[in-house]
Amino acid sequence: MVKLKSLSVGLLLSLSTSASIASPYVGPVYDTYGAPANDLYVTPVSNSYAAPRSAPRVSQDRGGYAGFGFGSSELTSVDGDERFEDTNIRAHLGYQLNRYFAVEAGVSVLPMDDLLGDVADFTGVDVAVLAKLPITSRMSAYAKVGYWDWDISVPYRSQYYDVYVGDTDMIYGIGVDYQVSSRLTLRLDATRYEIGDTEIDTVNGSLSYSF
CATH class of the missing domain: 2.40.160.20 (Porin)
Structure with missing residues (x-):
């Protein structure tokens, strides 16, 4: 009975180790600046919006x-x-x-x-x-x-x-x-x-x- 329990515990530990290797951590990975660095989060490059340039409008009043x-x-x-x-x-x-x-x-x-x-x-x-x-x-x-x-x-x-x-x-x-x-x-x-x-x-x- 003791050997069976030891075998069961060993099997569970082995399965847990295999699962952790097969399924890596999918949560956010933070870089050295504290911002998420993996694909689960989008880090905006810039908060400013650059509108497309258009040709200058010629005034019809002159x-x-x-x-x-x-x-x-x-x-x-x-x-x-x-x-x-x-x-x-x-x-x-x-x-x-x-x-x-x-x-x-x-x-x-x-x-x-x-x-x-x-x-x-x-x-x-x-x-x-x-x-x-x-x-x-x-x-x-x-x-x-x-x-x-x-x-x-x-x-x-x-x-x-x-x-x-x-x-x-x-x-x-x-x-x-x-x-x-x-x-x-x-x-x-x-x-x-x-x-x-x-x-x-x-x-x-x-x-x-x-x-």
Whole structure:
């Protein structure tokens, strides 16, 4: 009986030793810094997250633009008793400083056939500052003020010289623009061109291209 017990104890010890050899320790193994080093634990390399780099965004609130417009014009006589109506053609070139301000130059041709016949037109070059008020992400209202240099050259067929009249006066107006796409903008404005003691009022629709 004693031999049987000794044999049983020896067998159990042998099985325990075999099991410990066949089944290694699977718990966390700590390195010299006290952090888990085996596969059961994930040690983060860094707590910071590096976002992927993207190309810098180009602001649409700055840059040059150019456009062309067409509309109607009305000239009031000095005494205010007469009004002469005709068309208005204008090309413009500008630069958007930011979302709220732009500078712009334009060339205008304002025919006045009722007043001058078909032999002469008002022509002028203008420079203005535009102050804008965004209404939506695509639409803005604006006011503008500036100067224009205008002239009228009337040839007299019966003589060998022309009659030239010109001066520099103020312009001012209001309008709205609508951004159709990242490049195209529609505009509708009303502008008053002063001519000495009288003025020409215009309503103009135009299309601008940004570059």
